[in-house]
Amino acid sequence: MTSHPLKIIIIGGVAGGASAAAKARRINEAADIVMFERGSFVSFANCGLPYYVGNTIADRHELLLQTPESFWKRFRVKVKISHDVLSINRSKQHVEVKNLKTGAISHEPYDKLILAPGAGAIVPPLPGIIAKNIFTVKTVPDSDAIKTFMAEHTPKQAVVVGGGFIGLETAEALINLKLDVTVVEMADQILLPFDPDMATLVSAHLREKGIHIIEGDGIRAFHDRDGIAYEAELQSGLRLSMDLAILSIGVRPELKLAREAGLHIGDAGGIVVNDHQQTSDPDIYAAGDAVEVRHLVTGKATRMPLAGPANKQGRVAGANAAGGDLHFPGALGTAIVETMGIIAAKTGLSEKDAKTHDYDYFVSVTHPLDHAGYYPGAEQLHMKLTVEQKTGKLLGAQIIGEHGVDKRIDVLATALTAGLTVEDLEQLDLAYAPQFNSAKGPVIMAGFVAANTLRGEVQTITSEELQYKLTNNPDLQLLDVRSPSEFAEQHLQQARLIPIDNLREHLHELDPQTETVVYCRVGLRGYLAVRILLQHGFEHVYNLTGGMLSYPLLPENTKTQNI
């Protein structure tokens, strides 16, 4: 028992730290709570920065959710901005702090410490990287600097390095400001958390909207004149003229303090915490981008530098440091990005994640309308479920589309949290009115299709598997069951046209012993064709999951996609 009030020190004042401070106060009115923030702002909306750059958010004050003054008035939390914590002395239970304005160094004792140092934007040590027109988009001063530069120099050509969420949001912001934008992504695809077949729907859309996208190439150097870069040289040798560059390669957790204090750092590269957000030192809690998170599907430690988990972890860390008892079970990596009118969202495991983690899985692709087709404005969604083969449990979902993506990913994230199977998805009782959904809406339809596969009513193959079969089985019967006009517009080269409504009359022309693959536009007519063929003695019949719309490797195919 301490005779003085419980002293809680919080290091870092953005998502995790600010949540921790507010919750600690609600749990413990008597505690002495001090929050140190190295930067000049606390509790700002960093997910809003690309929108501030692009003027969608016009007023910078909108981004500043709390100030040191408001924190004091409402929560009696002492907030010290421009204070850098230099070290943690665990045996003496104090931290060494530098006031960045005065240079003064002091020691501040703690009973409980909460680490929320966050993560910093990665800036690779490339030649020319220090040019004045190369920016990151991680803090309010970052976006201030971009806006100031734009006002003074009116740049025309921008290079965005990294095709992740922040990169694509910033690309849109720059397009809105009338710049010519090239996104350079070192990997073979943008949006790495997504499978390539899903990411390609986004890159095709962005190219159509006039953003240049270069995949599989990285920056070798920036060439500058008087400290202003005028050219980005790529590893391929390609040279891009530029007036402005944005680095959005990713973030690196701020581990220096934790590491030097001897706290346990995990294999996933973050501070290890238990489900109470407690580090290897029971008096030290941690939250936010610097900690490891238990992935709720795999059960494994990973890092998820996302605002949702950070806020929740902060709340749990704050409660527990103050004497409460909350826990944080983990997260799914649910995330969403909108860029140039297309929305991409994911939760849980992608197909490549399932492969990496050695799951016995199958995928199921559907392209339903976001609401009833008979009500104006319905748009196609592109959904991919990853499903555990043995149990039918949902492992993850990816969705691309223009409307209603956020709703379906949240429903699927909830289903995933609850451990629902695809047969449970079939039965969900979701709200239907024609402007919002269909009676058999996208999630339920995705459940139907995946559960049909699970129950063996139909066997499906992915476009990747079909390509393999086409190469390795010259006898394959490939049936296109769409209409003659759809076939005439575009079809797979080896395919034979038999429209679904005529299939029954043409069965005698086909060989039931030969391996057969059926496809249509989205997979629905193909499914019906497979059911007909199976019941007429065809033994090895497969439906192309997602149909032609999921056969993205044909460049001409992506052109006709209705996205």
Add this chain to the structure above:
Amino acid sequence: MTSHPLKIIIIGGVAGGASAAAKARRINEAADIVMFERGSFVSFANCGLPYYVGNTIADRHELLLQTPESFWKRFRVKVKISHDVLSINRSKQHVEVKNLKTGAISHEPYDKLILAPGAGAIVPPLPGIIAKNIFTVKTVPDSDAIKTFMAEHTPKQAVVVGGGFIGLETAEALINLKLDVTVVEMADQILLPFDPDMATLVSAHLREKGIHIIEGDGIRAFHDRDGIAYEAELQSGLRLSMDLAILSIGVRPELKLAREAGLHIGDAGGIVVNDHQQTSDPDIYAAGDAVEVRHLVTGKATRMPLAGPANKQGRVAGANAAGGDLHFPGALGTAIVETMGIIAAKTGLSEKDAKTHDYDYFVSVTHPLDHAGYYPGAEQLHMKLTVEQKTGKLLGAQIIGEHGVDKRIDVLATALTAGLTVEDLEQLDLAYAPQFNSAKGPVIMAGFVAANTLRGEVQTITSEELQYKLTNNPDLQLLDVRSPSEFAEQHLQQARLIPIDNLREHLHELDPQTETVVYCRVGLRGYLAVRILLQHGFEHVYNLTGGMLSYPLLPENTKTQNI
């Protein structure tokens, strides 16, 4: 074993029947499938009818999802429209059918029968009800008749009888067509599936938009001249001039065939089926508005005349009749309606449902923004959760708002299906980008607030309970912890103003022994105030759940609501 192909007869060709036919064919390619429909259309979008009346859906063909011809071509289902099944002979396994065009009567044998007769619009036997300008909105011919009448007579004043979903959608359609609209609801509130405090948000909004709403009054008679009603006389004696009336009182299941065939009809007034949609006769299945449904929360049989359950039941009935094995576990009564820019949605049990079914429950009300406040266009949602006191399990949810209502109700319906508690809601990993959600979005915030109550961090009371206390405890300390300007604009009469940021300095002016109720605008500052008071020895402190925005019985209060 029958030597002929399995003969399946389906009675009714809309949602349940059409789904049954298509699924039966996919399961059984050999079956002989015949569908009888009394009306002239199959598989039409009845949820679209109000939008067709209001010209949002311009083309009538959009409503006709399938035709007899398309059913035959794709599914080899023989569809007989204008065929009325007169009786079922269970021992001989045949039905007696009348061709409504020729008058011919025939017998059609079956091996399996699927009943999907639906429900008819209720038309009460009121004086004058047969006037030519009084309509229901249940079928395509109904809406054709309304549109024809409107074109010929250009009505100016409309009475909509019944303030349920179809009534309010049709009211909007008529407003769009420039009519003056009065909704007459016999109950004390419109939208009966909702609690009164939620329904009142909708009625206030509709009144603001110029729809007249009369609650607690019914129609006594229509007065006509040459078969055209010109006045509706209410039970109160009020007389409404009118050129057109819409009856949207509800629907009554078509039970005649089932009853006469001796099938088991349940206490909830529908055909009893097991989870395979099998009636008391194992060769007869049933689906849609005429059957009873197991409520997934109460476990009790009820009726839910909604398209979602009907479609799913039809699919299950069709599969099982054809030799498959699917089940339908039940439903939640999830439903949504949009009218004049406001959206109301519900799932599971309302507060009054929980009372009726004798649950030990509490409610939790929140008014979060639909997306991050710092991103343009955020609007307030009004959410009410019904929670089981002992387990913390979600029992139901109601949401009113302008945007993002459909997303949150679907997430909560999924949580409800999975049996999640409000502490599980706190932990959901939902997608966050500022245009779609907040980092602590509405569902998670609702989870926080309800779980705080569940864990005893705060005790809440409803506005109803507060009114009781105000009447019965003259010593009650009622604290308004909002700002002076909010207080000046409007406050509860007995309240004392102590802004939250000043509360700690004014504690000594309050009596810790006296029962204390705190309120703010939405409940957040009130929660913080309760936490402060509890930790300073106040023993009986309550926060008004939902704050002033949930105190709807003050008429002046509803005026300032930001909806």
